[in-house]
Amino acid sequence: MDGTTRIPLDIPxxxxxxxxxxVLPPRTVRFPLGVSRPTVRRFGxxxxxxxxxxxxAGPLERPSRPRLRVVAAAEExxxxxxxxxxxxxxxxxxxxxxxxxxxLQPDLETLLEAGELSFAMPPFPFQLSxxxxxxxxxxxVLADEMGLGKSMQAIxxxxxxxxxxxxxxxxxxxxxGLVSNWRRExxxxxxxxVAAVVEGEPRRRRWQWSLADVPVTxxxxxxxxxDGEWLERSDLSFDxxxxxxxxxxxxxxxxxxRAVRAIRRGRSWALTxxxxxxxxxxxxxxxxxxxxxxxxxxxxxxxxxxxxxxxVMRRTKATVLEDLPPRMNRDESIELxxxxxxxYRMAEEEGVLRLSAMGESAxxxxxxxxxxxxxxICNFDTATGESAKLERLRAELEEVQASGQKAIIFSxxxxxxxxxxxxxxxxxAIAYHGGLSTTARDRAIAKxxxxxxxxxxxxxxxxxxxxxxxxxxxYVFLFDRWWNPAVEDQAINRAHRIGAKGAxxxxxxxxxxxxxxxxxxILESKRAVSDAILxxxxxxxxxxxxxxxxxxxxxxxxxxxxxAA
Amino acid sequence: MEPASSQKPVGFxxxxxxxxxxxxxGYLLVDPVGRPLEFSCTAPVRLxxxxxxxxxxxxxxxxxADRIGGTLLAEAxxxxxxxxxDQHELAELHASTSxxxxxxxxxxxxxxxxxxxxxxxxxxxxxxxxxxxxDLSEPFERIRAAIDEAQRHG
Numbered sequence: 168m169d170g171t172t173r174i175p176l177d178i179p180x181x182x183x184x185x186x187x188x189x190v191l192p193p194r195t196v197r198f199p200l201g202v203s204r205p206t207v208r209r210f211g212x213x214x215x216x217x218x219x220x221x222x223x224a225g226p227l228e229r230p231s232r233p234r235l236r237v238v239a240a241a242e243e244x245x246x247x248x249x250x251x252x253x254x255x256x257x258x259x260x261x262x263x264x265x266x267x268x269x270x271l272q273p274d275l276e277t278l279l280e281a282g283e284l285s286f287a288m289p290p291f292p293f294q295l296s297x298x299x300x301x302x303x304x305x306x307x308v309l310a311d312e313m314g315l316g317k318s319m320q321a322i323x324x325x326x327x328x329x330x331x332x333x334x335x336x337x338x339x340x341x342x343x344g345l346v347s348n349w350r351r352e353x354x355x356x357x358x359x360x361v362a363a364v365v366e367g368e369p370r371r372r373r374w375q376w377s378l379a380d381v382p383v384t385x386x387x388x389x390x391x392x393x394d395g396e397w398l399e400r401s402d403l404s405f406d407x408x409x410x411x412x413x414x415x416x417x418x419x420x421x422x423x424x425r426a427v428r429a430i431r432r433g434r435s436w437a438l439t440x441x442x443x444x445x446x447x448x449x450x451x452x453x454x455x456x457x458x459x460x461x462x463x464x465x466x467x468x469x470x471x472x473x474x475x476x477x478x479v480m481r482r483t484k485a486t487v488l489e490d491l492p493p494r495m496n497r498d499e500s501i502e503l504x505x506x507x508x509x510x511y512r513m514a515e516e517e518g519v520l521r522l523s524a525m526g527e528s529a530x531x532x533x534x535x536x537x538x539x540x541x542x543x544i545c546n547f548d549t550a551t552g553e554s555a556k557l558e559r560l561r562a563e564l565e566e567v568q569a570s571g572q573k574a575i576i577f578s579x580x581x582x583x584x585x586x587x588x589x590x591x592x593x594x595x596a597i598a599y600h601g602g603l604s605t606t607a608r609d610r611a612i613a614k615x616x617x618x619x620x621x622x623x624x625x626x627x628x629x630x631x632x633x634x635x636x637x638x639x640x641x642y643v644f645l646f647d648r649w650w651n652p653a654v655e656d657q658a659i660n661r662a663h664r665i666g667a668k669g670a671x672x673x674x675x676x677x678x679x680x681x682x683x684x685x686x687x688x689i690l691e692s693k694r695a696v697s698d699a700i701l702x703x704x705x706x707x708x709x710x711x712x713x714x715x716x717x718x719x720x721x722x723x724x725x726x727x728x729x730x731a732a
Numbered sequence: 733m734e735p736a737s738s739q740k741p742v743g744f745x746x747x748x749x750x751x752x753x754x755x756x757x758g759y760l761l762v763d764p765v766g767r768p769l770e771f772s773c774t775a776p777v778r779l780x781x782x783x784x785x786x787x788x789x790x791x792x793x794x795x796x797a798d799r800i801g802g803t804l805l806a807e808a809x810x811x812x813x814x815x816x817x818d819q820h821e822l823a824e825l826h827a828s829t830s831x832x833x834x835x836x837x838x839x840x841x842x843x844x845x846x847x848x849x850x851x852x853x854x855x856x857x858x859x860x861x862x863x864x865x866x867d868l869s870e871p872f873e874r875i876r877a878a879i880d881e882a883q884r885h886g
Contacts, residue, residue: 203799205757205775205776205777206774206775207773207803207807208774208775208882209770209771209772209807210771251870256881263881266885267771267878268768270877270881271771273766277765277866277870
């Protein structure tokens with residue numbers, strides 16, 4: 168057999184598997200652990216020579232009064248202790264550096280302790296809050312209730328701004344009767360700031376307007392109107408314009424409102440105790456000056472309230488002055504004398520008959536004429552001169568005089584005040600009204616304050632309702648009633664304000680069964696509405712008395728309503 | 733007494749932790765009355781987890797004192813008489829500056845840094861440049877408020 172079978176016996180080399188014994192370096196994962204230096208933003212705040220932060224030197228400086236340390240206030244139990252009042256930056260300041268400028272300022276108490284701000288008397292904490300509100304704001308309304316020291320808060324805020332180098336020229340515009348008051352308050356609260364008053368004949372006024380080195384210029388509304396055209400033509404501008412009693416511009420079409428709005432300015436502040444004296448449009452008008460275009464009449468009260476919220480600060484005595492002496496209100500119902508009543512009855516009957524006969528041609532003016540005539544008879548009988556109110560007032564003043572106290576008496580009419588001055592001569596009654604010169608007014612106030620012979624001061628609502636500080640008087644008499652409760656409140660607050668040493672008694676004379684009682688009922692309802700607005704800005708009251716209210720005083724329907732029916 | 737104008741300002745330096753953004757630093761220079769002269773703040777610093785683990789206990793001091801504090805001091809244009817801090821994490825700041833550094837304790841007393849170059853005597857000389865009743869913890873509140881403001885306004 169030739170077939171051979173070969174069986175291969177070679178064992179093939181196995182495929183070698185080489186195992187590398189060398190340990191390869193691993194892949195590197197690098198974690199940067201170095202913490203890099205962060206970027207830095209730097210803000211400088213030296214707006215002027217630091218030396219100027221302290222007392223201004225040169226011609227602007229007047230000797231400072233001795234400083235009262237805040238420590239002394241704490242010892243006296245004044246509420247200026249450990250709290251810290253910081254400047255509150257307004258929402259409309261957008262630039263971060265500007266916000267930091269205010270945010271990083273020391274609190275007002277620190278400045279106080281440093282003697283940077285000396286005060287004739289220590290401020291209340293709510294006043295420091297008011298200053299902290301004003302200082303950073305270009306548009307602000309300080310609407311504190313009368314008597315809480317709005318002027319003082321504004322003056323101190325001005326002072327701070329001058330020290331911070333934020334303002335150099337300030338204009339204060341106020342009613343004529345308050346110019347001396349402002350001058351006095353400035354010398355009391357900012358003795359180092361020289362103030363110039365714009366007054367006198369045109370050439371003199373223009374020179375006073377142009378005094379560039381004077382930090383504070385005071386002008387009355389009438390001067391601003393008179394010099395309005397010249398001011399517009401000139402290149403005069405102010406870093407800050409403060410309107411005192413800013414309700415004076417509640418009618419935006421008035422010459423006064425136009426004139427103040429035309430003043431070139433950096434900041435606009437309004438001071439008023441009655442920002443909504445008659446209605447929402449009052450506040451809108453004030454904002455035409457404070458922040459033009461921010462609000463308008465088409466806004467609902469809710470929108471209006473929200474839009475102005477960051478620009479308005481309002482406090483009431485009830486919320487901030489726990490230790491303010493109480494105000495006691497008394498409504499004295501007075502029976503007219505027989506002769507007065509006869510005159511009153513005849514006048515009212517005749518008047519109503521005439522109005523009825525006039526039918527649809529009767530106007531509000533006719534109603535006003537009748538109301539005024541009846542109110543005047545309630546004060547003094549036009550036929551006999553008799554006055555039940557005067558008799559009651561004499562009896563009241565006997566007591567006031569005997570206790571060494573003083574009283575202020577308000578009336579709507581200068582004529583009534585003249586009669587009162589005669590009838591109250593034994594109380595040394597002094598008249599104060601718009602017919603007097605500024606000097607005569609100042610003299611009247613000084614006599615009333617300083618002499619024991621004078622127990623009574625007679626004021627018209629117009630001249631005496633705003634700005635005057637009469638906190639030494641403990642009694643207020645409203646001989647007749649004003650149409651607007653806010654004006655009456657302002658009058659009352661001449662006495663019931665900071666510095667009042669005891670309870671203030673307010674007596675309102677109301678002749679029984681007369682037009683005065685009917686007006687009072689409407690005023691009370693308006694006062695309630697006004698309180699509600701200032702608390703929540705939810706609803707605005709009607710402007711003054713409506714036509715329906717006026718005709719309703721005599722039980723008549725207004726012609727417009729009759730036509731509609 | 734040295735006139736106020738010739739007195740050097742005082743620096744206040746602190747850091748603020750924000751859970752949303754990271755760690756901020758703020759440095760406020762004030763005059764003897766406490767008015768601000770210059771303020772600097774840093775962009776926020778955020779740390780990675782790895783940095784947190786690997787720096788270990790050295791992280792806080794390094795981050796606060798060197799990275800943030802040192803940077804703020806280096807960037808300032810005004811040299812203060814003293815730098816006050818209110819956090820122990822900033823205690824190492826003295827290593828980053830030749831300026832004297834002191835810690836303001838929450839309960840009031842001020843102490844020079846234990847191993848810093850400032851001795852108590854020097855501290856006593858430096859502080860009177862501020863008003864006697866000056867609340868030394870108050871400027872730190874201002875810095876925190878400003879950093880808070882910066883965060884809210886981007």
